[in-house]
Amino acid sequence: MPDNHHHHHNEGCGHESHDHDHDSGDLGPNDNLFPHIDRPHVVALNAVGPGASVIKPWHARMNEQVYLESDADEQLIIRVPFTGSVKLRSLLLKAGPGDQTPQKIALFANEPSLDFDDVSDKSPAQEFEVAVGREVGEYAVRATKFTNVTSVTLFIPSNQGADTTRVYYIGFLGQWTQRKSNPVITVYEAQANIADHDKVQGTEGAFSTPHT
Structure with a gap:
């Protein structure tokens, strides 16, 4: 466990100059x-x-006025989609508080309709x-399981x-990248290719006569 912490401090060194730019803290x-x-x-x-009520900006993380509570029993599923791909x-x-605190949380990657x-x-x-406890807990995830995540579901x-x-x-803490070619565009590409093939077959004859 201690090794992890050293790791974080090393990573954090570069952040210091960053913090001075914004005084808000x-x-x-x-x-x-x-x-x-x-x-x-x-x-x-x-x-x-x-x-979405529990997805708050960092400065509101300790606010206890707004919360999510389970309804019929103690179970909850919260699905959180991202606007891109996340590491x-x-x-x-x-x-919480107290007995209302989850005993455990199961985290799923890319199961948006669970x-x-x-x-x-x-x-x-x-x-x-x-x-x-009353503070915000940080739970480090296994990087390999969460490298290309477009949604996270908590159970x-x-x-x-x-x-x-x-x-x-x-x-959530991590790195965000803009969504490139998945998932929607892939579908269009497949359709476009079919259309291209039709075009090629249909127009072959027209081009076989030289236009000089």
Whole structure:
């Protein structure tokens, strides 16, 4: 464990000059993916209120006025799509209080339509035990499982004993790249190719006579 921390400090060295540029001090880690979350399309299942309510900017991470609570039982699914491709470094979570804290969280990559029916058939990319506390916990992910992620789904199977589960804040740290050729454009390319072939066959005759 300690090795990891040394690692972070080394990575962090370059950030210092960056922090001086903005005096606000609460912009947080500059690899926070908040601006790249497709907030209008965040979905929470078995939840009271919209899923996007817990996707907050860094400065609002400790705010306890706005939260998401599970509805019929303690389980929650929160689907978070990104506006591009993400290399995820860690999940940030503030939940609770007390028994309403999730016991664990299962994290899925690129399962944008996961629901309670099929969540038990799929194995998560990673699972985390959640510690009870008021602060924001940072959970480092296995880089190899989260290198090319367009959506992340959190599944909370159980909590510490309460009837419902409460989540205040969800955030992500990592690198974002603009979506290049997937997923939509690939489909068009396939169709365009077919059209091109037709054109070639149809026009071959026309070009065989020299136009000089």
